[in-house]
Every structure is written in C-alpha cells, then in structure tokens.
Amino acid sequence: MEEMKNNSSHRLDMEAIIGFVLQTGLFLSLGFLLSGLGWHFIRFGNLQFNYQISSGTLWGLWRDNFHLFFSAGWRPRLLINMGMAILITTPFVRVLVSFLYFCFIQQNVKYTLFTLFVLLALTYNLI
Amino acid sequence: MITFPILLAVSLIAGFIGSLSGMGGGVILIPVLTFLGLDIKKVIAVSIVSVIATSSGAAAAYVKDRLTNLKVGMFLEVFTIIGGWTGALLTVRLSQSSLYILFGSLLLISWGLLLVKLRENSSEQIIQDKFSSWLELEGEYYDQALSKTIRYKAVRAYFGAPLMLLAGLLAGLLGIGAGAVKVLIHDLVMKLPPKVSTSTSNLIIGVTALSGASVYLAKGLIDPGLAAPVIVGVSVGAFSGTRILNRLKNENVRRIFLIILIVFGVEMIIRGINGG
Numbered sequence: 381m382e383e384m385k386n387n388s389s390h391r392l393d394m395e396a397i398i399g400f401v402l403q404t405g406l407f408l409s410l411g412f413l414l415s416g417l418g419w420h421f422i423r424f425g426n427l428q429f430n431y432q433i434s435s436g437t438l439w440g441l442w443r444d445n446f447h448l449f450f451s452a453g454w455r456p457r458l459l460i461n462m463g464m465a466i467l468i469t470t471p472f473v474r475v476l477v478s479f480l481y482f483c484f485i486q487q488n489v490k491y492t493l494f495t496l497f498v499l500l501a502l503t504y505n506l507i
Numbered sequence: 508m509i510t511f512p513i514l515l516a517v518s519l520i521a522g523f524i525g526s527l528s529g530m531g532g533g534v535i536l537i538p539v540l541t542f543l544g545l546d547i548k549k550v551i552a553v554s555i556v557s558v559i560a561t562s563s564g565a566a567a568a569y570v571k572d573r574l575t576n577l578k579v580g581m582f583l584e585v586f587t588i589i590g591g592w593t594g595a596l597l598t599v600r601l602s603q604s605s606l607y608i609l610f611g612s613l614l615l616i617s618w619g620l621l622l623v624k625l626r627e628n629s630s631e632q633i634i635q636d637k638f639s640s641w642l643e644l645e646g647e648y649y650d651q652a653l654s655k656t657i658r659y660k661a662v663r664a665y666f667g668a669p670l671m672l673l674a675g676l677l678a679g680l681l682g683i684g685a686g687a688v689k690v691l692i693h694d695l696v697m698k699l700p701p702k703v704s705t706s707t708s709n710l711i712i713g714v715t716a717l718s719g720a721s722v723y724l725a726k727g728l729i730d731p732g733l734a735a736p737v738i739v740g741v742s743v744g745a746f747s748g749t750r751i752l753n754r755l756k757n758e759n760v761r762r763i764f765l766i767i768l769i770v771f772g773v774e775m776i777i778r779g780i781n782g783g
Contacts, residue, residue, distance in 0.1 A: 429732030
C-alpha cells in the first residue's frame with residue numbers, strides 16, 4: 381500500500397513537472413516571438429526579416445543570443461532568436477527531466493539508460 | 508514575394524485544420540507554401556520547428572490528464588530519434604523533385620488510411636509478451652467519457668520499436684510530426700488504447716522533430732523570417748481547432764480532410780515529376 385502511494389505521488393509529480401516544462405517552454409517561446417515581431421514592426425514598419433541563422437547548432441544559437449544580449453546588441457532579431465532557441469530547447473529539457481526522474485527518483489536502471497541514450501543523442505546533435 | 512500576412516494566414520489555417528484532423532499542420536503547410544513559391548527544403552525545416560510547438564502544447568495537456576505513458580514514450584524515442592536525424596540528413600541530400608514526390612505519396616497514403624476505418628474496438632484478450640513485460644510497458648488512466656479507470660498493457664514492443672524508426676524517418680525527411688503513423692503503430696501493433704496512443708505519440712513527436720531540426724539548423728535551412736510567423740500561426744490555429752473540435756461532426760471533418768489530402772497529394776507528385 382505504501383509503495384502504491386509512493387508510486388502514485390511520484391507519478392503525479394513527474395507528470396506535473398513534464399507538463400509544466402512543455403507548457404512553459406511553449407508560452408515563453410511564443411511570448412518572445414510575438415514581442416520580437418511587434419518590436420520589429422514598430423521599429424521598421426514591416427514584418428520582413430532579412431537575416432539568416434548562422435549559429436549552426438542550438439548551443440551556438442544560445443551563445444550568440446547571450447553575446448547579443450550582454451553586448452547591448454538589442455534588436456528585434458534577438459527576441460526572435462530567443463523564441464526559437466527556447467522552443468527548440470523545450471523537448472531537450474523534457475528529456476533531461478525524465479532522465480533525472482528515472483535515475484534519482486524511480487531509480488529504474490532500464491529507463492535511466494533509455495533516457496540517457498536519447499539525451500546523449502540530442503546533445504550530440506545540438507552542440 | 509510571400510508576405511507576412513499570407514504566411515500567418517496559411518499557418519493559422521494549417522494549424523487549425525491539422526488539429527481538427529489530428530494530422531498536424533505540416534501536411535497542409537508544406538504543399539501550400541511550396542505552391543506559393545518557397546523552397547521546399549526551407550519549408551520542411553520551418554515546418555518541423557513548428558511541429559515542436561504544436562506537439563509541446565498538446566503533450567502538456569495530455570500529460571497533465573495522465574493519459575501519456577512515459578515509459579512507452581521514452582523507450583520508443585530511442586528509435587524515433589535515430590529515424591528523425593537520418594530522415595533530415597536525407598532531405599538535405601535529396602533533390603527537390605524527389606521530395607515533392609515523396610511528400611505527395613505520403614499524402615495519398617494518408618488519404619487511403621483515412622478512408623479505411625482502422626480503429627475498431629477489439630475485445631481480444633491482451634497477453635503481454637515477455638519483452639514488453641520486461642520493459643514495464645503497462646499503465647492505467649481514468650477515462651472521463653466512460654467514468655472508469657482503464658488498465659492496459661502494451662505488447663509487441665520488439666515490433667513497434669523498429670517501426671518507430673520508420674516513423675521517425677518520415678518525420679525528419681518530410682518535416683511533419685508523422686503522428687498518424689505513430690498512432691497506428693501504438694494502436695494496431697502495440698495495442699495501446701486510442702487515447703494513450705494519441706497522447707504518447709504527441710510526446711514522442713516533439714523529440715523526433717527536435718532531432719530533425721538539429722540537422723536543418725546545422726545546414727542553415729531554418730529561416731527566422733519564415734519560422735516566426737509559421738510557429739505563431741500554427742500554434743494559434745491548432746489551439747483554436749481544439750476549441751471547436753467538439754462542435755463539429757467527425758464525418759464532416761474527415762470529408763474535408765480527405766479532399767485536401769488527395770488534391771495536395773496529386774499536385775505535389777505532378778510537380779515532382781515536372782522537376783519541382
């Protein structure tokens with residue numbers, strides 16, 4: 381009975397956390413994208429963007445965004461790029477949370493290894 | 508030149524119809540944007556990023572409703588992620604004509620599958636195989652429509668897993684979620700209940716799309732001028748679609764989508780044969 385209650389509460393926490401991660405990532409991303417679009421329209425009077433993302437990787441995109449942010453390179457494209465970076469990172473964070481859950485809370489070796497594989501494969505692709 | 512309002516409008520409609528049909532926005536978005544003159548590879552790249560958005564929104568809702576089986580999702584993601592990455596790598600190497608023909612063929616296959624009533628309730632006794640049992644692929648959820656808890660066990664994980672490789676390949680190759688394929692695998696092969704199939708598929712789609720998006724990002728194919736309005740439009744359209752879905756008759760939604768699929772499918776194949 382105690383194990384069922386523990387499993388039930390773990391299940392509750394895990395799903396709540398994953399739902400939170402996914403929803404927050406999506407809404408933050410949309411917020412940045414809409415802000416960037418709005419700022420661009422106010423500044424330039426149109427919604428045509430004439431730049432490409434040359435960062436190459438997600439890590440590169442985040443690095444370039446932080447560089448722009450801290451070097452006072454505040455432009456609408458910073459918000460657009462942030463929105464895209466957050467959106468693309470969201471599933472990665474979801475997998476990371478799943479890994480931590482299976483490893484430290486459920487202590488399930490099989491699913492720790494499965495999530496670790498997915499996490500490492502994503503990390504390799506994104507860095 | 509395609510303008511922002513047109514991009515936004517197309518994305519809104521794609522997200523709206525995609526969510527009503529359960530087949531996602533990419534199936535509408537890609538044919539329409541390429542018809543309007545955009546490069547198919549860039550459209551595929553942007554579509555797959557928008558898939559992350561729609562999948563995250565849907566998956567968040569289903570996970571909170573306790574419909575998603577996280578273990579099934581995590582196990583199958585091992586395979587879809589390989590497929591998605593491979594599919595995206597193929598896309599950057601294939602010619603535009605090949606992509607048009609492949610996409611058109613997928614639309615026609617989807618049309619065929621939608622015509623056939625595949626999801627019949629089975630009363631067969633499910634006996635879980637040892638492999639699926641070892642993977643702990645079982646769960647339960649509260650079905651609000653039936654007002655009772657449904658317990659289930661997934662089967663044939665040894666078969667479902669390699670099929671998910673194929674689903675991931677399609678997703679990465681064509682910039683779609685391939686949710687319909689994934690749901691079929693969950694439903695017909697692994698015998699998951701329909702609601703668990705759909706919700707788990709939505710969870711998997713996001714990671715599959717991410718593995719494909721990483722390739723397109725590396726190749727510089729994700730155009731922010733395209734991506735921003737598409738992501739916003741598809742997300743808002745999908746959200747609106749889910750709000751009114753209950754008010755529409757299933758049969759009407761299905762009929763509209765059947766027409767769209769066959770028109771776009773034939774049009775894409777013809778364009779591919781004519782050299783894109």
